Amino acid sequence: MIDTKDLIACPTCDALWRAAEPKEGERAVCGRCHTVLRTPRKGEATRITALALTVAILLVGTIFLPFLHISVRGFSNDSSIVDAALAFSEGLTTPLVIATVAMVLLIPLGRALLLLYVVAPIAFTGRPQKGAATAYRWSEDLKPWSMAEIFILGCAVALVKVTSLATVVFGSAFWLFSILVIITVFQDGFLSRWSIWQTLDQS
Known part of the structure; x- marks a missing residue:
């Protein structure tokens, strides 16, 4: 079982992905529609x-x-x-x-x-x-x-x-x-x- 807190839903296509913390300067992108999901910035x-x-x-x-x-x-x-x-x-x-x-x-x-x-x-x-x-x-x-x-x-x-x-x-x-x-x-x-x-x- 996967904790729902570890999942992120794409706001465009509703695909579910395991939430990973991108490094500084990187982006987490939906693999289906390429919508940017996370972009950490200081x-x-x-x-x-x-x-x-x-x-x-x-x-x-x-x-x-x-x-x-x-x-x-x-x-x-x-x-x-x-x-x-x-x-x-x-x-x-x-x-x-x-x-x-x-x-x-x-x-x-x-x-x-x-x-x-x-x-x-x-x-x-x-x-x-x-x-x-x-x-x-x-x-x-x-x-x-x-x-x-x-x-x-x-x-x-x-x-x-x-x-x-x-x-x-x-x-x-x-x-x-x-x-x-x-x-x-x-x-x-x-x-x-x-x-x-x-x-x-x-x-």
Whole structure:
């Protein structure tokens, strides 16, 4: 009989493998679909804490700062992400506005705060806070609904058409959002779910 603690499941193809500790600089990869399963790094918790805190700060900034400045025929307007969403907040489109704001701003912010609650105590004290396992499970459940990357790609496609009709200047929030997407990619790349769950289980 094999202890289930010694097994690791591939998140892509669900194949079960015996969990081995890779050496520094090595990776544990699924033999079936080649998904990276474990990549040990020194100071991983500290890096994730810093990246999650950066994501939270950038998200708060994008809420209040102008996203775009549009001018056409002498008329101009500055618009933030919230302003753009609230412009369609009447009638049958209200649920769509709520879903957009939640998936683009609230869920990514909530996920960043949950990660901070889980990882920051591990980074600084070596022990997680009470309820950290539940918080981390919530952050993983929210990941498919965090669509900041989809939003910025949609904006890029839309702006290609808008620029032929008006003069468009990217605001501070646009660049913050672009940086946020890049940082999120690095954060998910540094995040070793196996290591976090092992730490939470041991505590």
